[in-house]
Amino acid sequence: MKKYIHKDDVRRWVALIEDGQTDEALSLMQAEVELVRKEKLTVRELELKPVPEADVVIDADEAKRKLKHLGLSYRGVAPQLGVTYQHLCLVLNGHRQSRRLLRKIEELPQSEIMEVAK
Numbered sequence: 001m002k003k004y005i006h007k008d009d010v011r012r013w014v015a016l017i018e019d020g021q022t023d024e025a026l027s028l029m030q031a032e033v034e035l036v037r038k039e040k041l042t043v044r045e046l047e048l049k050p051v052p053e054a055d056v057v058i059d060a061d062e063a064k065r066k067l068k069h070l071g072l073s074y075r076g077v078a079p080q081l082g083v084t085y086q087h088l089c090l091v092l093n094g095h096r097q098s099r100r101l102l103r104k105i106e107e108l109p110q111s112e113i114m115e116v117a118k
Helices: 007-018 022-039 060-069 074-081 085-092 099-107 110-117
Strands: none
Touching: 007 022, 007 099, 060 085, 060 099, 074 085, 074 099, 085 099
């Protein structure tokens, strides 16, 4: 029997919200809240560190230009970034937001990029 909301659940919600999937995160949160109310469970205090805005130097347009300049396709580089090409396309065209993905594109070493291009 579940006695509290686990911090990994909350981290998953935060990741969904950061990736622009607020509806899914909201439905998961509401289900947990109902369980807490029904079972009168306690919620543990969590120490979540906010992601500073300054961490992301690159924006979606800049990331898109960087990948295009290197001659990489979304399908080719997406597995290297740990996402699907559809998600990558949505983020780079402004239909979703994902600071985590933009950070991965920014931090991708030049040698790994060239391996993907081959």
